[in-house]
Amino acid sequence: MSLISPAARAALEAWLAGQKALRGASENTVDAYARDVTGFLAFITEHKGEAQGIKPLMKLSVSDMRSWMAFTRGQGIGPRSMARKLSAVKSFLRWLSEREGAEISAVLAARAPRFQNKLPRPLAEDAARTMIDTIELQSLKAWVATRDMAVLTLLYGCGLRISEALGLDGRDAPLPDVLRIVGKGGKERVIPVIPAARDAVARYLDLCPWPKEPGAPLFRGVRGGRLAPRAVQKTMARARMQLGLPASATPHAMRHSFATHLLSAGGDLRAIQELLGHASLSTTQTYTSVDQARLMEVYDKAHPKAG
Structure with a gap:
């Protein structure tokens, strides 16, 4: 941040603190915001030829924004990432303009490049079950095999994020009928735990060489620390190669x-939204598109064609 003026640096730190404290943004989100806005401020410094204080930042033009976007896209940044960066920068500038009582509506009107939302890539039901069975075969150590199976059963059976499953502690076991999960942005949700998930975790704990402490x-790694997401990803990658599944598995x-x-x-869309912990129903609605896409695939294969 050496190219950024002390005033701009202090403003950025104050905004980031607000995002974390008032909006409940996660550490990862705050880090991403910091990188995106820092990159923007560094570019503006180079673009203008000197470090920009608060008042100059309030006088940025649409042309300045377009120059930054062109520069960023020229570094190989895709439309989706560009849209995320622009959103962070506009959020920071909006906060700054409100604090300074400045009008920067023209800058805030800068538009991100359009991109097509990628639909989630779920596994077929039989593939999901087979994946859980196959991942248990990836380790010669019985406790590791049952651990990996238990993790995937939680992801599929309860809809947990990998970070949520691996964030569970000994005090959470034996798993109750319902779990209280604190997800993104500190949002808490209650999730029913299916018997298969409870049984899988109990089986793992019976074999785990490490004591269950509150x-x-x-879920522990082989050295006793918290199991890392990367370890699960690597094991699942080996399993999907055996099963001939795509990289999206x-x-x-x-x-x-x-x-x-x-x-x-x-299932009811609103109920699924609650189970997943989505802040917006529109996020959950992407699964409607997935379901329709799968329906059309079946239709195209099964519908009799005129000869």
Whole structure:
């Protein structure tokens, strides 16, 4: 941040603190905001030829914004990432203009490049079940095998994020009928725990060589620390190669599968939103598109064609 003026740096730190304290943004989100806005401020410094204080920042033009976007896109940044960066920068500038009593509506009107939302890539129901069975075969150590199976059963059976499953502690076991999960942005939700998930975790704990302690990780790595998401991803990658599944068959795809299969079975969209912990129903509605896409695939294969 050496190219940024002290006033702009202090303003950025104050805004980031507000995002974390008032809006409940996660550490990862705050870090991403910091990178995006820092990159923007560094570019503006170079673009203008000197470090920009608060008043100069309030006088930025649409042309300045377009120059930054062109520069960023020229670094190979895709439309989706560009839209995220622009959103962070506009949020910071909006906060700054409100604090300074300045009018920067023209700058805030800068538009991000359009991109097509990628639909979630769930596994088919039989593939999801087979993945859970196959991941248990990836380790010669019985406790590691049952651990990995228990993790995937939680992702698929309860719709947990990988970070949420691996964030469970010993005090959470034996798993109750319902789990209280604190997800993104500190949002708490209550999730029913299916018997298969409770049984899988109990089986893992019976074999785990590490003692179950209330404040210790529930899922442990081979050295006893908290199991890392990367370890689960690597194990699942080996399993999907054996099964001939695409690269999209990741731990997060198990959560997508949970939502899509619930919807296919007639699940209520609002209820699924609550189970997933989505802040917006529009996020959950992407699964409607997935379900329709799968329906059309079946239709195209099964519908009799005129000869």
